[in-house]
Amino acid sequence: MSKLFIRFTGLSAGLSEHSSLDGEWAFISEDKSSIATGLTNTPDFSKLLNNNSELITNSNNVVVIIPSDHILSLTCQAPGGRPSQIRQALPFIAEEYIAGDIADLHLATEKISPGKPVRCNLIEDSLFNSWLETLENLGLKSSIIISETELLPIQKDEISVLLDREQVLLKTEEAEAKIDRDNLSIALSQLKKDQLMVLNGELTQKEAIELSHYNIRYNESSEGSQSALIVLAKNFVQGKSYLNLLQGKYAQKIQITGTRKEYRLLGMLVVGWASFVLLASITQAIWTSYNATELEGRAERLYRDIYPQAGKVTNLKRQMQARMATARSGNQAADLMYYLQQLATSSVGAFRIDSLNYTSDRNELTAELILTNYEMLDAMEKSFALKNVQISIISAEQQEIGLRTRIRLNKQ
Numbered sequence: 001m002s003k004l005f006i007r008f009t010g011l012s013a014g015l016s017e018h019s020s021l022d023g024e025w026a027f028i029s030e031d032k033s034s035i036a037t038g039l040t041n042t043p044d045f046s047k048l049l050n051n052n053s054e055l056i057t058n059s060n061n062v063v064v065i066i067p068s069d070h071i072l073s074l075t076c077q078a079p080g081g082r083p084s085q086i087r088q089a090l091p092f093i094a095e096e097y098i099a100g101d102i103a104d105l106h107l108a109t110e111k112i113s114p115g116k117p118v119r120c121n122l123i124e125d126s127l128f129n130s131w132l133e134t135l136e137n138l139g140l141k142s143s144i145i146i147s148e149t150e151l152l153p154i155q156k157d158e159i160s161v162l163l164d165r166e167q168v169l170l171k172t173e174e175a176e177a178k179i180d181r182d183n184l185s186i187a188l189s190q191l192k193k194d195q196l197m198v199l200n201g202e203l204t205q206k207e208a209i210e211l212s213h214y215n216i217r218y219n220e221s222s223e224g225s226q227s228a229l230i231v232l233a234k235n236f237v238q239g240k241s242y243l244n245l246l247q248g249k250y251a252q253k254i255q256i257t258g259t260r261k262e263y264r265l266l267g268m269l270v271v272g273w274a275s276f277v278l279l280a281s282i283t284q285a286i287w288t289s290y291n292a293t294e295l296e297g298r299a300e301r302l303y304r305d306i307y308p309q310a311g312k313v314t315n316l317k318r319q320m321q322a323r324m325a326t327a328r329s330g331n332q333a334a335d336l337m338y339y340l341q342q343l344a345t346s347s348v349g350a351f352r353i354d355s356l357n358y359t360s361d362r363n364e365l366t367a368e369l370i371l372t373n374y375e376m377l378d379a380m381e382k383s384f385a386l387k388n389v390q391i392s393i394i395s396a397e398q399q400e401i402g403l404r405t406r407i408r409l410n411k412q
Contacts, residue, residue, distance in 0.1 A: 001378075002029045004048075004056055005233040006040065006140070007065040007148070008131060027052075028233040037227055049139065058393050060377075062142040065232060066131065066245075068149040068169065069178045072098065072105075072122040083112040083400060094120055108247040111400055121147060121243055128245070143246065143396050149176035150242045151232040153219075158195040159188060163203075164228035185210045200231045244397065251397055339365040339409050342387050349376060352402075364410045366394070371403040384409070 008023040025045060027035035038044045055061050076093045078086040090109060095102040106128050110119045135141065152160045152171040161184075162169040168184050170177045172191055179187045184207060188196070196211065199219045203211065236242070339358075343365075352370035359366070371377055377396060384391040394406040 001061065002027050002035060002055065003061050003063055003233070003237070004052070005063045005065060005229060005236070006135075006142075007229045007232070008067055024227065024229050026227065026229050026233050028230070028237060037230065053139075056140060059141045059143040060374075060393050060396050062140055063233070063236060064131075064135065064142045064145040065148055065151070065229070066123075066145060067178065068147045068176060070123060070127060071147045071149075073147070073149070073176050074120045074122070075117045075174070076120055077117050078112075081114060083114065086112050086114065086118065090118060090120060094122060098122070106245070106248070106250065108243060108245045110241075110243045119243060121245060123245065128250070132250070144242070145245045146242050147176075147245070148178065148232060151235045152176070152199075153197075153235060155195075155197065157193055158197055159191055159193050160197050160199065161188075162199045162228060162231060163201045169228070188214070200226060200228055241398070246397060338411075339389070342384065342389050342409070343367065349379075351376065354404075362410075364408055366406065366408050369405045369407065370401055371405055373398075373403055377403060377405055380407075 005026045005028060006023060007025070023040045024038065025040050025048065026037045027048075029035055036048070038048070049056065074094055074097055076090055078089050078093060081089075087109065091102050091107055094105075094107060098105065104125055105122045106125050108121050108123075112118055131145075149169055149171045152162055152169060154160055154171055154173055156173065158172070160169075160171045163181070166181050168179055168181050168187075170179065170187060170191070172193060175191065177187060188211065194214055196214045196216045197219060198216060202218065203216070208216075340356075343353075349372065351372070354368040354370060356368075357366045358364075371380070374396070377393065381391055381393070388411070390410040392408040392410070394408055396403055396405045398404075
């Protein structure tokens with residue numbers, strides 16, 4: 001599926017409904033062929049958004065790349081402990097490297113592993129908010145926002161050099177920077193390495209002479225000088241892991257909606273029942289039977305909390321269906337059960353259901369799931385398409401426990 005890449009090249013031009021982006025855009029397909037490119041402050045960009053409104057409604061199809069000169073990249077060595085403890089300590093460690101107040105900065109990290117250094121990116125809250133609000137005013141929402149240098153490939157003991165008109169992006173295993181091209185020789189001398197990999201074109205004759213003492217190689221996939229955004233986007237679709245700035249308070253959230261308290265509580269009950277169905281379908285081993293019994297007990301307790309006058313529970317699924325049928329006229333309960341059946345019988349593999357919410361007025365089910373990776377999410381989209389169920393991906397964020405995803409299901 002094609003993705004829209006937006007690369008900021010300057011600050012937001014205001015936060016009104018007429019906000020514009022100072023940057024460039026590109027449509028890149030999964031086979032890494034460039035479909036279209038342009039600038040964001042031109043009529044072509046507005047036409048692009050209008051003609052692809054359905055595609056960009058899915059935030060996973062919009063990737064935002066921000067200038068690395070607005071990002072402070074650090075590698076911090078935190079004391080041992082659980083990931084949650086390390087995460088709490090990181091702001092105090094990072095504060096030693098900044099001149100201002102850490103409270104004015106947003107800190108995002110890669111996956112935290114106890115005992116290992118943690119790579120961090122910091123950006124001013126006010127600046128980050130201005131870009132997010134400008135995107136929102138243009139009707140755009142992205143599930144991943146990353147720094148330019150995140151998308152540069154790196155090799156051990158080598159400096160990656162991305163030529164970008166009058167500027168250059170540099171990256172090593174230890175450092176990254178964005179500099180004016182005139183200062184390339186000076187900047188490289190500070191990195192203390194003698195291997196260079198040049199991307200997006202070739203060095204000028206003057207640069208080649210100044211850097212003749214380096215062992216220089218050109219990226220094999222380079223197709224001559226082109227837009228640096230194309231190079232960055234093609235690197236992104238290779239599917240590697242990148243440090244996403246949408247973490248913490250900026251992690252995408254969904255407002256839980258519902259017309260009746262009964263349905264919100266019932267969603268909790270259904271989580272237990274649906275988890276039981278999924279677990280039971282994975283294996284018939286003894287440990288699964290034990291977990292299923294535990295989940296059934298939890299589901300029954302939730303059922304009795306919702307319906308305290310309920311008598312003996314003999315068949316939880318049937319009694320739940322009967323309660324739902326009387327709670328709403330028409331076939332709303334049947335629709336909910338249909339959605340749950342499609343979710344429980346999905347063939348994408350094992351996943352976790354964190355929450356479910358059924359909105360009867362719109363006849364739609366919202367689910368928060370923990371998947372393994374983006375490939376499983378793509379497989380789920382295809383699976384529901386074959387079942388004539390429309391799936392809308394509201395958000396997706398890679399976390400330590402897996403890919404936290406929120407989806408919305410509607411009947412086609």
